[in-house]
Amino acid sequence: MFGLPTASLSAYGYAKLIEPGWLEETQKTVSTGRGLRRPLRLAHISDFHASGLIPVSFLEQAFRRVLAMKPDLICLTGDFVTADNDFDPARYESALQLLSAKVPTFAVLGNHDGGIWAAREGWFANHKYIRNLVTRGGVQVLHNDSVKLEIDGMPLNLVGVGDWWSEELQARPAFEKVDYQSAPVIVMNHNPDGKDDCGLQPWDLMLCGHTHGGQVIIPFYGPPIVPIIDTRYAVGLNRYQSRWIHTTRGVGNIRGIRFNCRPELSMLLVS
Numbered sequence: 001m002f003g004l005p006t007a008s009l010s011a012y013g014y015a016k017l018i019e020p021g022w023l024e025e026t027q028k029t030v031s032t033g034r035g036l037r038r039p040l041r042l043a044h045i046s047d048f049h050a051s052g053l054i055p056v057s058f059l060e061q062a063f064r065r066v067l068a069m070k071p072d073l074i075c076l077t078g079d080f081v082t083a084d085n086d087f088d089p090a091r092y093e094s095a096l097q098l099l100s101a102k103v104p105t106f107a108v109l110g111n112h113d114g115g116i117w118a119a120r121e122g123w124f125a126n127h128k129y130i131r132n133l134v135t136r137g138g139v140q141v142l143h144n145d146s147v148k149l150e151i152d153g154m155p156l157n158l159v160g161v162g163d164w165w166s167e168e169l170q171a172r173p174a175f176e177k178v179d180y181q182s183a184p185v186i187v188m189n190h191n192p193d194g195k196d197d198c199g200l201q202p203w204d205l206m207l208c209g210h211t212h213g214g215q216v217i218i219p220f221y222g223p224p225i226v227p228i229i230d231t232r233y234a235v236g237l238n239r240y241q242s243r244w245i246h247t248t249r250g251v252g253n254i255r256g257i258r259f260n261c262r263p264e265l266s267m268l269l270v271s
């Protein structure tokens with residue numbers, strides 16, 4: 001007689017109390033066809049959303065687990081915070097230094113990190129504050145910019161674009177220095193809907209966050225809300241033309257709830 005209400009309450013309790021803190025390490029193989037000498041171990045993590053709901057202590061725990069996965073390179077794809085308060089900037093910088101002190105770590109910013117979208121919510125009007133915080137954490141922010149890396153003797157182009165919702169995605173300057181012929185190209189782009197703005201540029205793999213994988217996945221139905229237009233790229237590794245887009249489920253969340261969509265620490269073996 002009380003079966004359904006009890007089950008609903010248990011599901012809610014699980015979604016509120018258990019799943020948001022239950023990190024899952026995942027591993028996927030991505031073949032770019034670019035002939036890397038050995039698979040590059042790329043840790044892709046995103047959407048930390050430091051806030052009253054996501055303490056920096058939880059992020060520190062996540063970062064330690066990422067380091068234990070032995071990455072060659074760490075890419076952070078935005079939404080470092082949810083709003084403009086409720087996080088300890090000094091502790092956050094130190095947490096990011098856990099990563100950057102050990103492994104080359106790069107980032108792009110998301111819609112929550114400041115700009116016209118965040119300003120509409122009453123938060124950071126531009127991304128200066130978060131960009132500085134992340135930079136002090138030893139992480140190199142690529143905002144419509146790129147770097148040429150060499151990892152274990154393997155050359156690589158890494159590009160980062162501005163956030164699409166913040167209307168800061170500028171593909172042309174971002175790719176200006178890229179030499180596609182000489183090395184594979186990986187691009188960090190917070191929101192997968194920004195992919196078409198980069199469609200004419202040369203790249204092999206795009207790393208995205210933003211969707212949180214849907215955050216709540218109802219069995220036999222799917223996520224009630226996914227904040228993107230092209231939902232084919234809501235989660236996981238998907239083809240785009242002859243290239244790949246990887247959308248990670250993220251580490252934090254908003255509204256403190258996850259169901260059937262655990263926070264994710266993604267390891268990509270890129271060959």
Ligand SMILES: [Fe+2]
Pocket residue numbers: 047049079110112210211212
């Ligand atoms: Fe997010």
